[in-house]
Amino acid sequence: MVDYTKEIQERAKRLLEDKKVDAVIGYRQGTVPMMNEPILVRETGKTDQLYWDSFCGVNLANYLTKRKERLAVVAKGCDSRNIIIHLQEGQIKREQLHIIGVPCLGMLDRRKVWAKLGDKEPLLVREEGDQLLVSGRGFEERLKKSDFLQDNCAICIHRNPVLYDELITDPVKEPQRTDRYEDVRTVEAMDSGARWEYFEKLIEPCIRCYACRNACPLCYCPTCFVDESRPQWVGKSLDPTDVRTFHYLRAFHCAGRCTDCGACERACPVGIKVRQFTKKLEKDVWELYQFEAGMVLEGRPPLDVFLPDDPEQFIK
Amino acid sequence: MSEPFEPKIITFLCNWCSYGGADLAGVSRLQYPPNIRVVRIPCSGRLDPKFILASFRRGADGVWVSGCHPGDCHYIAGNYYARRKFALLKGLLEHMGIESGRLHFSWVSSAEATKFQQVVTEVTEAVKALGPAQHFIKKMPEVA
Numbered sequence: 445m446v447d448y449t450k451e452i453q454e455r456a457k458r459l460l461e462d463k464k465v466d467a468v469i470g471y472r473q474g475t476v477p478m479m480n481e482p483i484l485v486r487e488t489g490k491t492d493q494l495y496w497d498s499f500c501g502v503n504l505a506n507y508l509t510k511r512k513e514r515l516a517v518v519a520k521g522c523d524s525r526n527i528i529i530h531l532q533e534g535q536i537k538r539e540q541l542h543i544i545g546v547p548c549l550g551m552l553d554r555r556k557v558w559a560k561l562g563d564k565e566p567l568l569v570r571e572e573g574d575q576l577l578v579s580g581r582g583f584e585e586r587l588k589k590s591d592f593l594q595d596n597c598a599i600c601i602h603r604n605p606v607l608y609d610e611l612i613t614d615p616v617k618e619p620q621r622t623d624r625y626e627d628v629r630t631v632e633a634m635d636s637g638a639r640w641e642y643f644e645k646l647i648e649p650c651i652r653c654y655a656c657r658n659a660c661p662l663c664y665c666p667t668c669f670v671d672e673s674r675p676q677w678v679g680k681s682l683d684p685t686d687v688r689t690f691h692y693l694r695a696f697h698c699a700g701r702c703t704d705c706g707a708c709e710r711a712c713p714v715g716i717k718v719r720q721f722t723k724k725l726e727k728d729v730w731e732l733y734q735f736e737a738g739m740v741l742e743g744r745p746p747l748d749v750f751l752p753d754d755p756e757q758f759i760k
Numbered sequence: 761m762s763e764p765f766e767p768k769i770i771t772f773l774c775n776w777c778s779y780g781g782a783d784l785a786g787v788s789r790l791q792y793p794p795n796i797r798v799v800r801i802p803c804s805g806r807l808d809p810k811f812i813l814a815s816f817r818r819g820a821d822g823v824w825v826s827g828c829h830p831g832d833c834h835y836i837a838g839n840y841y842a843r844r845k846f847a848l849l850k851g852l853l854e855h856m857g858i859e860s861g862r863l864h865f866s867w868v869s870s871a872e873a874t875k876f877q878q879v880v881t882e883v884t885e886a887v888k889a890l891g892p893a894q895h896f897i898k899k900m901p902e903v904a
Contacts, residue, residue, distance in 0.1 A: 632855065640857025640895055669810065677810040683900040685817050692852065696809050699848050721852070728851045733844070747848075750840035752830065758850055759843070760866035760879050 448496040448546065451612040452518055455544055457491040459516045465542050466513035469504050470494040477569040477578075478554035482507055494518075497571055501551040501594060503707040505529075505661035508536045515541060520548035522705035524605035525738025526661040529701055532745060535664060545608030547616040550590075550597035551706070552576070555715060557592055561585070596706035596719060599624045606739060624704075625727045627720065643688070649714040650687050652680075656718045657694055659711035662701050669693055695721035700729045700746035703738050767821035767887040771796040772811065774804050776834040778826035780870025790877040793884040796824065803827065805838030809849050812863065816896040822887035824864040826879070832869060839867070858896060861886040 456468040472483040472493045480499045484507070485491055496518075504517050505526030519527060524543060530536050557566065557578065567580040576587040599622050604615040631639055654670065657663045670678050670690060678693065679686035695718075702722045709719050729735050732755055735746040743749075773779040779800050785792065797820075801807055804827025815823050825846065833839045846865050854860050864883045868876050 628855075636854070636857055636859050638857075639855065643856045677814060679898065679900070681900050683898055685896055685898040686900075688856075688896070689813050689817065692813060692856070693809065696849065696852060699852075721856075724852055724855045725848055728848055732847055747841070747844055750837065750844055752840070754840070754843055755847060756830075756843055758847065758865060760864065760882065 446613040448612060449494065452496055452544065452546070453491050453494045455610065455612065456485060456494055456516060457488050459542060460485070460488045460491065464514070465516040468494070468516040468518075468544075469507050470518040470544075471496060471500045471502070471504075477566050478552070478557060496546070498549070498552040498576075498589060499554060499569075501706060501710045503659070503661050503705045506659065506707070508541070509661070509664045510535060511540070513540070516544055517541065518544050518546055519605050519608065520546050520551075521600065521602040521604055521606065522548075522703050524607050525602065525703040526705060528607055528738040528741055529662065529703070529745070531741060532743075541609075543605065543608040543610075545605030545611040547605070547611065547613060548597075548600075548603045549616060550593045550600060550603070552589060552592045552597075553594045553710075557587065560587065560592070594706050594710065595717070596704050596709070598622075600704075602739075607741065625723065628723050628727050631720070631724075643691075643720075644684065646720060647684075647687050647691055647716060650691070650716055651714060652682065652687060652690065653713060655711040655713060656708035656716075659707040660698070661705075661707070662698050663694075669697075691718070691721055694718075695725060698722050699725040700733075700735060701737050702726055765888060765892060767795050767884065767892070768819070769796045769822040769824055769883060769887055770815040770820040771798045772801050772804075772807055772823075772825045773798055774827040774834075774839075775800055775802050777828040777832065777870045778866075778868040778876065781826075781868045781872050781876040784870065784873035785876045788873050790873055792877045792880040795884045795887070796880055803833065803835050803838040804842040805833075805835065807842060807845075809845070812849070812853075813896075816858070816862075816893065817898045819893070819897050821890075821893045822862045822864065822883060824866070824879075824883045826866045826868045826876075829867040829869055859890050861890050862893065 459465045468485045470483055471480045473495045474481045478499045482502050483493055503526055504523050508530055531538055564583050565580050566578045570577045574589050576589050578585045601619055601621055603618055631642060678689045712718055729746055733746045807825055812823050827839045850863055866879045
């Protein structure tokens with residue numbers, strides 16, 4: 445098994461020394477365990493801060509929007525797909541980018557680890573193969589990594605980067621086509637009133653902090669619809685209809701573009717499963733237009749093109 | 761005895777076809793239910809999902825959007841883009857619990873006064889059958 449952290453550091457150092465890029469975007473260890481944060485490294489001396497483990501869930505494509513310098517970026521499967529979307533939508537140029545591809549084995553959900561530990565506070569979290577070693581005051585536990593995967597990673601089918609300039613190690617085996625939409629179908633099977641209640645419960649704790657929007661690489665409008673005031677399409681209050689309007693529109697803006705990277709869900713401070721909104725759209729886009737976001741550089745996003753015989757059974 | 765339920769249906773009509781169709785229906789003295797409230801838009805492609813959500817939020821019982829038949833768009837392709845947008849939007853709104861009879865789409869040309877009459881009737885009946893909208897109405901006062 446290759447040491448991912450060492451590989452990333454060495455490659456970043458070389459790129460900066462050769463002056464191929466002005467900066468490298470990667471991850472560094474956060475101040476608390478299981479919370480890695482993005483870092484932009486400009487000096488060779490600081491490349492030793494770059495880090496990799498199974499808590500690098502932040503989508504780094506989010507930090508590329510409209511940048512002017514030449515950048516190297518560490519990219520998992522989903523990050524690379526979001527980079528493709530950025531390229532398609534003209535947010536950055538291919539010549540500016542050097543993509544360090546990282547074959548990913550799935551990111552872990554810190555909330556699941558916390559839940560497992562109960563009131564024990566983890567102070568040190570290390571990885572050994574497929575095990576997670578969590579220790580704190582007066583306890584040490586060995587956990588099986590695969591039990592703590594983020595929900596989106598558990599059903600991921602594109603672990604290897606789609607677009608890259610170099611890969612830090614051999615591609616990993618892609619999982620067989622798993623059932624990606626089991627949860628969507630469960631909701632679809634309910635009647636309309638039950639679905640309403642389901643989503644009502646789902647978004648009840650929402651505090652409208654917009655963390656899901658901010659973590660999302662797709663959200664880069666100069667003025668977001670939630671900040672528009674004349675006309676004001678989304679009320680600022682915590683009235684349930686305003687909260688729901690926000691979630692509807694946030695999801696709809698991601699239609700045909702969402703790669704299911706899970707950044708929104710990961711960022712939510714109150715643990716709302718916000719992917720429930722985007723996944724329905726992802727499923728529909730696949731079923732109606734056979735399109736998967738960010739898989740090929742050529743072509744346009746599905747809402748930017750049309751076919752004369754697109755499905756229209758719902759139109760009178 | 762209570763009055764029968766008369767729904768309010770916010771209707772977005774494309775200036776170049778359905779709006780003309782409505783006009784022709786009027787000029788031809790075709791009778792149709794008075795439940796629609798027409799908003800003229802330049803093209804069905806102009807319809808932003810925000811408009812639909814705002815209509816529901818402010819108490820509409822139904823929303824109906826009508827544009828030109830595929831191939832007849834005044835702007836060549838606006839309705840083709842709109843069609844993809846509507847398909848996904850309708851799917852999402854219904855997935856999240858808005859009843860399927862509240863949101864309607866149609867293609868009505870400016871010559872199809874009878875189709876206009878027929879669609880208004882269908883839409884009104886569908887919304888009437890569902891009763892007044894309960895879910896997506898904002899109860900707090902709007903503050904701008």
